[in-house]
Amino acid sequence: MNSVGAIWAACVVIAGCGGVGSTSGTDTGTGTSTTGPGIPGITSVTSSDSEPTVGSSTDGVVRYDVGGGSDSDTGTCADADVKFEPQIPTVLLLIDQSGSMTSNFGGTDRWDAVYNALLDPDDGLVPHLEGQVRFGMALYTSFEGDEGGECPVITETPPALDNYGAIAATWEASQPEDETPTGESIAAVTPTLVMDPSEGTKIIVLATDGEPDTCAEPNPQNGQEESVEAAAAAFDQGVRTYVISVGNEVSDQHLQDVANAGAGVGPGDPDAPFYKADDAQALADAFADIVDGVRDCKLTLDGTVADGGEDECAVFVNGEVIPLDNDNGWQLNNPSEVELVGDACDAIQNGEVQVSIKCACGVVTPVG
Numbered sequence: 001m002n003s004v005g006a007i008w009a010a011c012v013v014i015a016g017c018g019g020v021g022s023t024s025g026t027d028t029g030t031g032t033s034t035t036g037p038g039i040p041g042i043t044s045v046t047s048s049d050s051e052p053t054v055g056s057s058t059d060g061v062v063r064y065d066v067g068g069g070s071d072s073d074t075g076t077c078a079d080a081d082v083k084f085e086p087q088i089p090t091v092l093l094l095i096d097q098s099g100s101m102t103s104n105f106g107g108t109d110r111w112d113a114v115y116n117a118l119l120d121p122d123d124g125l126v127p128h129l130e131g132q133v134r135f136g137m138a139l140y141t142s143f144e145g146d147e148g149g150e151c152p153v154i155t156e157t158p159p160a161l162d163n164y165g166a167i168a169a170t171w172e173a174s175q176p177e178d179e180t181p182t183g184e185s186i187a188a189v190t191p192t193l194v195m196d197p198s199e200g201t202k203i204i205v206l207a208t209d210g211e212p213d214t215c216a217e218p219n220p221q222n223g224q225e226e227s228v229e230a231a232a233a234a235f236d237q238g239v240r241t242y243v244i245s246v247g248n249e250v251s252d253q254h255l256q257d258v259a260n261a262g263a264g265v266g267p268g269d270p271d272a273p274f275y276k277a278d279d280a281q282a283l284a285d286a287f288a289d290i291v292d293g294v295r296d297c298k299l300t301l302d303g304t305v306a307d308g309g310e311d312e313c314a315v316f317v318n319g320e321v322i323p324l325d326n327d328n329g330w331q332l333n334n335p336s337e338v339e340l341v342g343d344a345c346d347a348i349q350n351g352e353v354q355v356s357i358k359c360a361c362g363v364v365t366p367v368g
Helices: 110-119 125-129 164-172 182-194 224-236 252-263 280-293 343-350
Strands: 010-014 024-026 033-035 042-047 062-066 080-082 084-086 090-096 134-141 153-160 202-208 240-246 275-277 298-301 303-305 313-317 320-322 330-334 337-340 355-359 364-366
Touching: 090 153, 090 182, 110 125, 110 164, 110 240, 110 280, 125 164, 125 280, 134 164, 134 182, 153 164, 153 182, 182 202, 182 224, 202 280, 224 240, 224 252, 240 252, 240 280, 252 275, 275 280, 298 303, 313 337, 313 343, 337 343
Parallel strands: 010 355, 024 042, 090 134, 090 202, 202 240, 240 275
Antiparallel strands: 010 080, 024 033, 042 062, 084 298, 134 153, 298 337, 303 364, 313 320, 313 355, 330 337
16 A cells, blocks of 8 residues: 655744844754754754654644844844644545445455555555545445435434544445435535534545445436536535546446546536546555545644744754745735645655755744
8 A cells, every 4th residue: 555644743933133044053963063943043942842753743833042242132033933734634434335345346245345445454544544535435225215213314424533443333334235315425424523512624535346226226326417516515605526437337337427526626617536446456446535635734833933033944844845826836815824735745745755944034924
């Protein structure tokens, strides 16, 4: 399984006075000479606890002692720490629980292949990213549609961080059942995301192995229009839908129609991607590609940048400065939001990275 962990250790530091440049200093903790982070007035670097490392939370804050280059206090200012955090996406995994999920799928069955891709304790997407993505899961089926009583039948675990245990327990208590009312199921779970108060992107990842039916007509499978309409309605409420075919029994045309509706594609717009997995690795890669792609590159500051002050800030990814207002750098969307774009965003979505922002004294006003 490809690496999908983008684990951020993030902080903004207000320190030093003047514009962005280069300076040297002495590490007050070790007495060794260091090169400053590129802001005049920073004479040494210390850490409030420990410097952020890959996998640490965003609570770690690097502090920069400041000095004016002389024994006096002229030109110096007290340091202040301002943190930022990524906007964490909320992902609802909508999994087809129809009886055909027991069909062979490259040496296993479709049901177990989905489990391995999502929930395997060692390689699954959910245990790997449960601290960075709010995962929820909904299994859907029906028993002869409306004739069997409740339809659709949804077994749902609401989204939350660190949710692997709850999701795995739901899965272990379930098995493939009967029908595939996909459209009604998209409609049934959309309110879970619409009413979720969490900030950040909200998406449905639909994994299904067959053409959809409906509650009114469980056979034959004529629920394509209802599925497309439900994905479009979810998009209109701020929820995007991605679709994965587990196997090759769903037509490309239907997958494309659901993908386009779920992404709000209009006339003349390029088609949205859909995923067709013919083996276990392709299935795992499809889930990973979708979740990585929606991990937001927007970072919310615990403070506000003064008008024009972004010119006196430097953004670093893995210790390397990236350019301001560049297709592969960063931009300030508003006084409290930084966005990484292009290659810089790809680094966050596809790898394990450290991100830090360093601004000149007085450029950022901390909250409170």
